[in-house]
Amino acid sequence: MWFKVEPRQEASQAVIYATPVLAVALTVASGYFLFLFLGLAPAKTLYHFLISPTLTFYGWSELCVKAGPLVLIASGLAIGFRANVWNIGAEGQLTLGAVGAGGIALAFWNETGLWILPLMCLAGIVGGMLYAAIPAFLKTRYEVSEILTSLMLTYVATLILGILVYGPWRDPLGFNFPQTRMFTDSALAPLILEGTRMHIGIVVTLAVAVGAWVVMARTVIGFQIKVVGLAPAAARFAGFSRNRTVWFSLLLSGGLAGLAGTFEVAGPIGQLVPHLTPGYGFTAIIVAFLGRLHPLGIIASGFLMAISYNGGEIAQVEDRLPQAATGVFQGMLLFYLLACDFLSRYRIRMAQREATSS
């Protein structure tokens, strides 16, 4: 017996947009059996996992808080992915962005003023960009795969943050806990709705998503990115530099990840701590692909991922679902999405080798 992978004649546009829906359905179905296997009531757990987070207004506001950084990061990543620039290290760039913003917040701890938050945003963006510049330099100068370097630098970033919050930046009145002082009001992102945790960063995120759409659909740089990704030789012919595209993609996605980190520490967290996010930088990769690298699709898939975070917490409380279930769900979703994508372009045939050879 012999398996053969053959390309299909043509994948239709409808199939391309149907695969995310199919992937979600398969994930839910697998989740059902997973919960059954864990000895839980599958229907009830799924309800808590997927429906409960969306039942209240506060629930939706919390989804916005979670979806915000995911969409912000994924918007940047998606642009790079179009150019075949695979930035897997958004988590690290987010961390360095948070360090930059936190540094400003702490440096001007005694000051007040409307200028502090914008300065923090700037520092966050620069922090993320500088950190993404390392893989960009290694890629353009030495052809080192940005997949490996950006990913590995993530772990370095966590350690850098650790040095700071365990060391020089530790709160002097914090009973030796590894965390910085709480930021002052001037260094916190203002809330856009009282009684929720929704902050100004969500507005910025929406603007960025729309901006990303305009860039990709209407500008020469968006065209350049698509050409570099689809046909590198045609890009060279058109006079588009691959190296410049690599730099642009990595700096943009790094900067946006850094901005997301800024809004996390200036928003829900309010200080620097050793672990800033539940893996937003990695989850954003799934968000980008699930949203078909399209800015509007990314907003939708960002909410779906936010549901998996918040629903996972609810199911932890209500059904004693292990915390790892959220990660398993997200992983399954990416797995099914890639599988569906692959099978929409190729088909697998069983062939008997002996039968066809002479």
Added chain:
Amino acid sequence: MHDERRTPRLALHEISKRFQTVVANDGISFSVAPGQVHALLGENGAGKSTLVKIIYGVLQADEGQILWDGQPVAIDSPHRARAQGIGMVFQHFSLFEAMTVLENIALGLDNAPDLKALADRIVTVSQKYGLPLDPGREIHTLSVGERQRVEIVRCLLQNPKLLIMDEPTSVLTPQEVERLFVTLRQLSDEGCSILYISHKLQEIKDLCHHATVLRGGRVVGECDPAVETARGMAQLMIGAELKQLTRRAAVTSREPRLIVDTLELRSNQPFGIDLKCISFEVGVGEIFGIAGVAGNGQNELAQALAGEVTLRQPSAIRLDGKPIGHLGAEKRRMKGLCSVPEERTGHAAVPEMSLATNTLLTARNRMGLAAQGFIQIRDARNYAARIIRDFAVKAGGPNSNAATLSGGNLQKFIVGREVLQSPEVLVIAQPTWGVDAGAAAAIHEALFRLAQSGTAIVVISQDLDELLVVTDRLAVINMGTLSPAIDTAEASIEQIGLLMGGLHGMETEARLDHEDMSNVV
């Protein structure tokens, strides 16, 4: 010799194949007798490739029947086709550069014997058919003609009863073509049928016993090429009166517009060719040809001229006296140098994008299709529509994807995209490669008109006939060096053929052939 009264080796009955809305083959029937050299003629998009893929088992027909020696067969894979005795030599070779001839052949066989025995068989077969080949040589050291031999020998090892050859001579020197024909005639005499696909009518007249002409997916005629005139076959193929291509009057003014001055370039590719001391001048309104066998530095030269590779020495290329050697492709375009690369899909055009979007690749600045970094999509659509109209491109419209166009139509679109920009200099590589006669005539005419308006044109082509028709002067590139330019009117095919082989190259090849044989046997 072939005998047409016997049971045909291969008979096709009402073969049809549809791709979504396009009917590629529509009730095609013809038969190939044992030992017959059968030409399959047709424009690009006539359905030749689809038909050949069906015969070789790459595609399956929707309707119709294939008879092999009178028996119906289902050829559902190339494996099955080879088991049946069908061999195919593709236009583009599939060889691994860094591996030896022997390893490549072993990889391509369904049931390879052990390497020692295989090497012996390769030598036997290659000697028998006059295709000298050393099993131990690595592919990247071989000329294109020798590589084709590898592909042919690979087929012959399977003792084929039908050999399909897809445009086999487009990469060969005239001398190599002669040698190939000797082999094919020998095969035919031994009873092997040959299905020969080509657009070079003279070759078909020289070689083939019978020709089937396809147009729009149907058989539109059959003829005996020995009797039918080349002109008659071309008209059958296009279905319209063929425009007589008249050579325009030679250019009198030689005021140099493009000067290439001792251009040196080291290749950045593992098996690339270094360009050595290349110098030539092209005058206002002159068409300058660069001939040569594929893989002698044409790609490298085309990229260096277009600016895809920039040079250290700015003055190595001068346009109207201004040095541009250091500039990239888009900056050179802004100075007036446009180009058409050889590869249509993925290089000259992005197949996944619409024709309108594809105009942005080269015309975004020169034709004002983008302003302040924003794409003016309406202007791009209008420009694409203008190209489609002026060059009679068969396409759904400016929003059609480039991938949906046939090779000839896409080439007309690409050439039109550059020509309508009225550049000062146009560098065009393989302008009519794999393009049907109608489209080729249209492209040549466009080049003539462009030259008349004062553009200096460089045509890099492997098609000698084409160069002899369109150019005023030409030079031959061999192993990265360029011969002195000769006036096309005074050039003879033999003279150019010898330059193409490179006198030095010919000698070594002959010597190696001899040595190889004595070494291995």
